[in-house]
Amino acid sequence: MIDPILIIEDEDILREILKDYFLNAGYSVLEAKDGEEALKVFQENELSLIILDIMLPKLDGWTICRRIRKTSNIPIIMLTARTDEDDTLLGFELGADDYVTKPYNPLVLLARAKRLLHQREQKNGVVGDYLESGGIKIYIPSRTVQVNNEEISLTHTEYEMLLYLMENKGIVITREQLITKVWGYEHIGDDRTINSHMRNLRNKLGDHSTCIKTIVRTGYKFEEIR
Amino acid sequence: MIDPILIIEDEDILREILKDYFLNAGYSVLEAKDGEEALKVFQENELSLIILDIMLPKLDGWTICRRIRKTSNIPIIMLTARTDEDDTLLGFELGADDYVTKPYNPLVLLARAKRLLHQREQKNGVVGDYLESGGIKIYIPSRTVQVNNEEISLTHTEYEMLLYLMENKGIVITREQLITKVWGYEHIGDDRTINSHMRNLRNKLGDHSTCIKTIVRTGYKFEEIR
DNA sequence: ACCCTTTGTGAAGAACTTGTAAAATGAAGT
DNA sequence: ACTTCATTTTACAAGTTCTTCACAAAGGGT
Numbered sequence: 001m002i003d004p005i006l007i008i009e010d011e012d013i014l015r016e017i018l019k020d021y022f023l024n025a026g027y028s029v030l031e032a033k034d035g036e037e038a039l040k041v042f043q044e045n046e047l048s049l050i051i052l053d054i055m056l057p058k059l060d061g062w063t064i065c066r067r068i069r070k071t072s073n074i075p076i077i078m079l080t081a082r083t084d085e086d087d088t089l090l091g092f093e094l095g096a097d098d099y100v101t102k103p104y105n106p107l108v109l110l111a112r113a114k115r116l117l118h119q120r121e122q123k124n125g126v127v128g129d130y131l132e133s134g135g136i137k138i139y140i141p142s143r144t145v146q147v148n149n150e151e152i153s154l155t156h157t158e159y160e161m162l163l164y165l166m167e168n169k170g171i172v173i174t175r176e177q178l179i180t181k182v183w184g185y186e187h188i189g190d191d192r193t194i195n196s197h198m199r200n201l202r203n204k205l206g207d208h209s210t211c212i213k214t215i216v217r218t219g220y221k222f223e224e225i226r
Numbered sequence: 227m228i229d230p231i232l233i234i235e236d237e238d239i240l241r242e243i244l245k246d247y248f249l250n251a252g253y254s255v256l257e258a259k260d261g262e263e264a265l266k267v268f269q270e271n272e273l274s275l276i277i278l279d280i281m282l283p284k285l286d287g288w289t290i291c292r293r294i295r296k297t298s299n300i301p302i303i304m305l306t307a308r309t310d311e312d313d314t315l316l317g318f319e320l321g322a323d324d325y326v327t328k329p330y331n332p333l334v335l336l337a338r339a340k341r342l343l344h345q346r347e348q349k350n351g352v353v354g355d356y357l358e359s360g361g362i363k364i365y366i367p368s369r370t371v372q373v374n375n376e377e378i379s380l381t382h383t384e385y386e387m388l389l390y391l392m393e394n395k396g397i398v399i400t401r402e403q404l405i406t407k408v409w410g411y412e413h414i415g416d417d418r419t420i421n422s423h424m425r426n427l428r429n430k431l432g433d434h435s436t437c438i439k440t441i442v443r444t445g446y447k448f449e450e451i452r
Numbered sequence: 453a454c455c456c457t458t459t460g461t462g463a464a465g466a467a468c469t470t471g472t473a474a475a476a477t478g479a480a481g482t
Numbered sequence: 483a484c485t486t487c488a489t490t491t492t493a494c495a496a497g498t499t500c501t502t503c504a505c506a507a508a509g510g511g512t
Binding site: 069070072092093095111112114215218221 | 318319323324337340341345355367368382
């Protein structure tokens with residue numbers, strides 16, 4: 001498990017405790033002390049789950065949740081000190097996946113986080129160490145790809161692109177996202193490069209290339225065909 | 227919504243209260259007062275979700291959860307009066323999907339139930355966070371729009387306009403606001419451009435185009451029709 | 453009711469975005 | 483240095499989307 005968790009909590013002690021628990025459970029942990037920092041970390045990292053306190057300096061948890069939900073459906077667990085249960089309702093409306101009231105047992109929070117991560121894996125078609133969708137299988141440890149149970153050989157770039165798209169099945173990935181994911185943060189290069197690779201990838205996928213949809217002026221999206 | 231919910235709770239008053247809330251929310255409700263009855267009802271009905279109290283006569287909640295999980299992965303929410311948090315951990319281990327401690331706000335329980343049911347839907351369908359009003363649904367991560375549950379395809383500009391209007395349901399959006407939102411701050415161009423796109427968008431929305439009202443000399447407004 | 457302003461409409465071409473093919477460049481191994 | 487393969491660039495094609503324009507229709511103020 002190398003899932004990176006982002007803990008957004010302004011109180012140092014609480015954050016440290018949580019961090020310890022998650023590190024011990026084998027996750028990697030990123031931290032943010034206020035709303036602005038949180039969004040920055042969110043944008044610059046590939047995260048698996050977010051733990052979000054509501055009472056924060058600069059931007060409150062609601063706002064952050066709303067902003068994140070515009071571009072991602074990453075699991076979010078919200079924390080609150082208040083016992084006011086209307087908060088919980090608002091939290092769910094804004095798209096939080098779970099809601100834990102303080103004081104909480106860190107082990108419970110950990111259990112809830114694990115459950116969400118597990119759900120997500122299942123939803124994305126990750127079974128053990130492969131990822132499957134629409135007749136395409138990616139075996140992650142061996143870095144091989146099968147289409148209709150026949151292995152096809154992809155270059156590094158093609159593999160990375162396909163993996164990223166399939167990890168985010170059903171979600172639009174912008175060209176920028178693809179570029180930063182595959183080439184790194186400040187890649188300067190021709191705009192057509194990405195198209196070339198996409199074409200090569202699609203050719204290799206044969207019939208199944210229809211899984212990768214072009215979203216004009218935005219990016220690409222992997223969709224399971226029905 | 228015709229999802230049948232099974233409420234397993236021995237205290238009549240609590241069960242009745244819950245039942246009312248769920249009935250009002252449009253669900254159908256089945257009841258069980260003890261463990262044996264619960265299993266019987268479970269086996270004889272096609273359920274969508276189970277709410278399961280732990281302290282029960284005859285068979286306790288743990289046992290029931292374990293038994294059900296042998297044959298089904300129906301969403302289960304466990305209830306407990308105890309504040310002992312180890313219970314929660316055990317609950318998750320046994321495969322419960324959520325865990326609520328008494329006393330609870332019935333609305334919160336309802337919200338959590340809805341979330342689980344919604345997740346279930348998603349597994350078999352479209353992904354993600356969405357925005358709905360008046361028969362129009364925008365699935366934000368997948369960037370798709372449904373009118374009466376049928377997907378329509380919008381261009382970038384049309385999508386941005388609709389999203390902005392629906393995000394501000396009931397509020398008048400000025401032409402300037404629309405322009406800066408969709409085209410950016412210093413857009414110089416023909417005044418009629420916006421009308422053209424609005425026309426195309428309305429055409430694609432069909433009957434539902436009435437949701438977008440023209441406010442003469444000001445802008446546009448999205449309104450849910452009743 | 454009138455005039456003036458604002459918005460809706462249809463069609464055409466401009467502008468943009470992506471797809472495609474082929475050539476140039478770069479990297480790795482022999 | 484040569485071969486091979488992946489990557490990037492280039493130039494162009496194809497298709498879509500956007501913008502503009504002229505005119506029609508509708509709305510607002512007096």
